[in-house]
Amino acid sequence: MTDTAFEGQTVPTQAAGLPGTVADYIALLKPRVMSLVVFSGLAGLVVAPGTLHPVLAVVALLCIAVGAGAAGAINMWYDRDIDAVMERTRGRPIPQGKVNPDEALAFGVVLSVASVLLMGLAVNWVAAAILGVANAFYVFVYTMWLKRRTPQNIVIGGAAGAFPPMIGWAAVTGDVGIGPILLFCLIFFWTPPHFWALALFRSGDYSRAGVPMLPVVAGEAATKRQMLAYTLLLLPIAIAPHWFGVGGVAYLVGATVLSLLFILCAVRVMLDKTHRAAKQMFAYSILYLFLLLAILIGEKLVA
Ligand code: HEM
Numbered sequence: 471m472t473d474t475a476f477e478g479q480t481v482p483t484q485a486a487g488l489p490g491t492v493a494d495y496i497a498l499l500k501p502r503v504m505s506l507v508v509f510s511g512l513a514g515l516v517v518a519p520g521t522l523h524p525v526l527a528v529v530a531l532l533c534i535a536v537g538a539g540a541a542g543a544i545n546m547w548y549d550r551d552i553d554a555v556m557e558r559t560r561g562r563p564i565p566q567g568k569v570n571p572d573e574a575l576a577f578g579v580v581l582s583v584a585s586v587l588l589m590g591l592a593v594n595w596v597a598a599a600i601l602g603v604a605n606a607f608y609v610f611v612y613t614m615w616l617k618r619r620t621p622q623n624i625v626i627g628g629a630a631g632a633f634p635p636m637i638g639w640a641a642v643t644g645d646v647g648i649g650p651i652l653l654f655c656l657i658f659f660w661t662p663p664h665f666w667a668l669a670l671f672r673s674g675d676y677s678r679a680g681v682p683m684l685p686v687v688a689g690e691a692a693t694k695r696q697m698l699a700y701t702l703l704l705l706p707i708a709i710a711p712h713w714f715g716v717g718g719v720a721y722l723v724g725a726t727v728l729s730l731l732f733i734l735c736a737v738r739v740m741l742d743k744t745h746r747a748a749k750q751m752f753a754y755s756i757l758y759l760f761l762l763l764a765i766l767i768g769e770k771l772v773a
């Protein structure tokens with residue numbers, strides 16, 4: 471493998487004709503992000519009324535994992551130009567020349583179609599349809615349409631990541647009611663503070679790549695105000711499932727305390743002149759969603 475200089479960094483060029491390794495293809499699926507996506511699908515599956523055969527439950531989760539990962543691979547294919555100039559993403563398989571863009575696209579498309587078909591044939595077509603919509607939303611609405619055009623990209627595009635609990639729920643019941651809609655809302659309103667916390671300390675990346683993320687376009691102060699507004703909105707939204715029979719008292723208490731801490735994070739970010747509080751808020755955002763979903767799952771399992 472040879473190396474070329476890229477913006478002061480050393481970036482390996484593609485090893486002539488060599489296919490990427492398994493690890494490179496796994497990296498295309500954005501596995502760390504997708505782990506929480508799958509966990510949110512599991513939460514929908516567990517809290518839905520009724521039961522699903524354990525084998526089918528595993529198949530449903532596998533389809534969510536593969537479908538979401540495949541959308542991530544197509545996102546990496548489309549965004550290969552900006553990924554190459556952002557410090558956070560320039561180590562990815564395509565900008566590193568480890569996977570050919572056409573192969574990444576084919577990989578993503580084949581897995582997207584396969585995950586939806588398998589979900590439909592093995593589980594049910596309602597869950598399959600929502601998986602297909604989530605996949606298409608991430609690829610076409612967020613990645614191709616909004617990401618490079620508007621600072622509201624992740625507010626609208628965030629809907630893609632909010633579908634997995636609904637998919638898990640529909641895998642069990644074959645339909646969608648108020649419960650999964652509220653879980654959708656939870657992730658939908660969680661996404662802006664989750665992402666903008668990261669965008670605050672990565673704004674140099676986005677500005678260099680010409681991506682109009684909120685801190686780049688509207689500035690840090692406006693972004694911080696928006697983050698606080700979303701965390702305030704999230705408090706009643708996070709506890710709402712409890713009033714509709716999804717999540718018991720432990721969930722109500724957990725959602726209240728965790729949401730108040732999220733608001734506190736947003737206040738600290740507003741007062742912080744450095745990016746320390748934003749980094750902590752980004753890490754907390756992941757813990758917040760993980761713990762909320764874990765309480766939901768745990769409570770249902772011990773009931
Ligand atoms: C449009 C919606 C979203 C946007 C724009 C977004 C953006 C991001 C970005 C840019 C990162 C950094 C990734 C990296 O460094 O490789 C990240 C990390 C992460 N996101 Fe999100 N996210 C969104 C929705 C979600 C959803 C719905 C989930 C799960 C339910 C999620 C879970 C995570 C996790 C677990 C990480 C940490 C990954 C790591 O450890 O590196 N995100 N997110």
Ligand SMILES: CC(C)=CCC/C(C)=C/CC/C(C)=C/COP(=O)(O)OP(=O)(O)O
Nearest residue numbers: 503507537538541545601604605608630631
């Ligand atoms: C079932 C299904 C299809 C679910 C989709 C799940 C989903 C939309 C998760 C969030 C996507 C995500 C990591 C966005 C990152 O933004 P980016 O792509 O701009 O981040 P990057 O700069 O790291 O590429």
